[in-house]
Amino acid sequence: xxxxxxxxxxxxxxxxxxxxxxxxxxxxxxxxxxxxxxxxxxxxxxxxxxxxxxxxxxxxxxxxxxxxxxxxxxxxxxxxxxxxxxxxxxxxxxxxxxxxxxxxxxxxxxxxxxxxxxxxxxxxxxxxxxxxxxxxxxxxxxxxxxxxxxxxxxxxxxxxxxxxxxxxxxxxxxxxxxxxxxxxxxxxxxxxxxxxxxxxxxxxxxxxxxxxxxxxxxxxxxxx
Amino acid sequence: xxxxxxxxxxxxxxxxxxxxxxxxxxxxxxxxxxxxxxxxxxxxxxxxxxxxxxxxxxxxxxxxxxxxxxxxxxxxxxxxxxxxxxxxxxxxxxxxxxxxxxxxxxxxxxxxxxxxxxxxxxxxxxxxxxxxxxxxxxxxxxxxxxxxxxxxxxxxxxxxxxxxxxxxxxxxxxxxxxxxxxxxxxxxxxxxxxxxxxxxxxxxxxxxxxxxxxxxxxxxxxxxxxxxxxxxxxxxxxxxxxxxxxxxxxxxxxxxxxxxxxxxxxxxxxxxxxx
Numbered sequence: 001x002x003x004x005x006x007x008x009x010x011x012x013x014x015x016x017x018x019x020x021x022x023x024x025x026x027x028x029x030x031x032x033x034x035x036x037x038x039x040x041x042x043x044x045x046x047x048x049x050x051x052x053x054x055x056x057x058x059x060x061x062x063x064x065x066x067x068x069x070x071x072x073x074x075x076x077x078x079x080x081x082x083x084x085x086x087x088x089x090x091x092x093x094x095x096x097x098x099x100x101x102x103x104x105x106x107x108x109x110x111x112x113x114x115x116x117x118x119x120x121x122x123x124x125x126x127x128x129x130x131x132x133x134x135x136x137x138x139x140x141x142x143x144x145x146x147x148x149x150x151x152x153x154x155x156x157x158x159x160x161x162x163x164x165x166x167x168x169x170x171x172x173x174x175x176x177x178x179x180x181x182x183x184x185x186x187x188x189x190x191x192x193x194x195x196x197x198x199x200x201x202x203x204x205x206x207x208x209x210x211x212x213x214x215x216x217x218x219x220x221x222x223x224x
Numbered sequence: 225x226x227x228x229x230x231x232x233x234x235x236x237x238x239x240x241x242x243x244x245x246x247x248x249x250x251x252x253x254x255x256x257x258x259x260x261x262x263x264x265x266x267x268x269x270x271x272x273x274x275x276x277x278x279x280x281x282x283x284x285x286x287x288x289x290x291x292x293x294x295x296x297x298x299x300x301x302x303x304x305x306x307x308x309x310x311x312x313x314x315x316x317x318x319x320x321x322x323x324x325x326x327x328x329x330x331x332x333x334x335x336x337x338x339x340x341x342x343x344x345x346x347x348x349x350x351x352x353x354x355x356x357x358x359x360x361x362x363x364x365x366x367x368x369x370x371x372x373x374x375x376x377x378x379x380x381x382x383x384x385x386x387x388x389x390x391x392x393x394x395x396x397x398x399x400x401x402x403x404x405x406x407x408x409x410x411x412x413x414x415x416x417x418x419x420x421x422x423x424x425x426x427x428x429x430x431x432x433x434x435x436x437x438x439x440x441x442x443x444x445x446x447x448x449x450x451x452x453x454x455x456x457x458x459x460x461x462x463x464x465x466x467x468x469x470x471x472x473x474x475x476x477x478x479x480x481x482x483x484x485x486x487x488x489x490x491x492x493x494x495x496x497x498x499x
Contacts, residue, residue, distance in 0.1 A: 121480050122230040150446050150477040157447055158228065181445045204440035206372055206406055 003160045005179050006189045007167055007198065013040040015054060022046050031169075037190045039063045050190035052081050061108060066097040077105035083143070086112040087131070088123045109139045109191070111165050114146040121151055128159055141165040153178050160184075176201045234479035235487055238291040238466075241283075241495040245311060246273040249298030251329075253374035255363065255402060255432065255441055258298045273303050274499040276314050282497045283318050290494055294358060295325045305334045305345065309352045316353020325349055327360030328386040328397070332378055342386060346393040357390045359400035359428050365418045366411050373441075380418060388422055396425035400468075401456065403449055404432040405442035412452060416459040426464040428491070429453055433470040443470070446478050450485040457486030464488040 011028045013021050022045045037050045052063035056076045066084040087095035141163030144152045179186040189195035249258040312325050335342050365380045387397035399419050432443045466489045467482050
């Protein structure tokens with residue numbers, strides 16, 4: 001039994017709150033059959049299945065970018081979703097940041113990003129191996145937008161537990177093709193765990209050639 | 225979960241200048257870009273072959289990073305063999321590197337149309353300055369696929385015999401596999417078995433690019449391409465394998481994955497000289 005691939009459509013709402021974010025979130029969920037993860041600056045007025053906030057607030061998951069955000073007081077951190085640049089060695093600063101968050105909060109998920117010139121494929125492969133072994137109880141994902149599809153496809157093949165994130169609606173076909181090559185089904189899901197299987201890509205049969213008249217070469221006005 | 229080792233840098237990338245002599249071709253292979261649909265309207269300009277003067281002026285301004293010149297042509301009845309020979313001559317006058325000129329398919333066309341012996345044609349190409357024969361015609365050697373995608377091609381066996389004549393003349397022949405999604409594992413195996421029966425200067429793995437209006441002809445996924453390259457490496461273990469990149473080029477990661485799978489180099493088109 002092979003593990004399925006998950007497509008988690010994500011809506012990022014910018015930090016400056018606008019009143020149309022509520023209907024926007026509703027439209028986003030309606031467009032994805034009631035599934036989808038939403039990252040918002042404050043709680044929404046509508047019921048959503050999967051939500052994380054970019055500002056820490058008790059009772060909500062805190063979505064923190066460890067490379068960019070100023071960390072708040074330790075006691076205000078609760079459960080966190082961490083986005084961090086992939087640490088590749090013991091002296092990496094992103095490892096120190098991840099470690100600080102791990103000590104003072106309950107890390108629910110880690111999403112790794114790639115800094116292409118600093119992260120060759122060799123380093124990523126080894127780093128992911130180490131991270132997946134070090135945090136077996138945390139769901140680890142990679143950001144496909146920064147990793148690139150070629151690297152992401154290879155890493156998904158090498159590490160079946162890896163989550164692929166940051167896949168836009170118009171990139172879904174790439175995930176479907178990856179699923180086809182790896183022989184894994186693709187499910188639409190968010191972090192509330194009520195997945196729905198996606199139908200496979202359409203298959204086109206290669207049609208039969210036109211009948212050949214063996215006494216003529218195929219001439220037409222286009223072929224002189 | 226096991227970590228793998230990868231090369232830090234991909235195999236060498238050769239810049240290619242691709243010269244198209246004429247885009248007219250009667251063969252109608254469904255995967256070929258000479259087969260693109262062009263509507264015929266009353267004022268449609270039908271471009272003729274590439275003039276020698278154009279080719280010379282374009283070659284004079286070519287970037288210096290080019291390591292290989294490929295010359296190809298459609299199968300047209302209008303241009304004589306001497307036109308193609310002069311073009312190779314003009315190219316060879318201004319370039320010191322290898323020139324991969326035409327393929328057994330074009331040689332067969334000249335042989336049939338001009339009624340001249342194949343060995344003579346090959347010797348004249350060699351005299352004009354060509355250094356090797358291209359892999360054209362070996363895209364698909366599996367008979368069931370040839371029937372469907374390129375029914376007007378010469379038989380696989382005839383193609384191979386013609387290509388092997390290149391060794392006698394000093395034009396080492398090369399072969400190819402077209403990496404399309406339609407190939408099953410058994411197809412790839414039988415294609416490689418046919419190739420392994422003869423010797424080749426190098427093998428090109430041509431990354432297929434989707435053709436307009438033909439949704440059933442799809443390019444291969446990068447992971448399937450890696451499997452194809454490693455299988456080619458296992459079957460033909462002492463022949464160099466070059467991956468022929470599609471027009472957009474491959475990503476750095478893809479090149480590293482293919483190098484790990486066994487590719488010896490990459491061909492990237494830097495300059496396309498069209499009629």
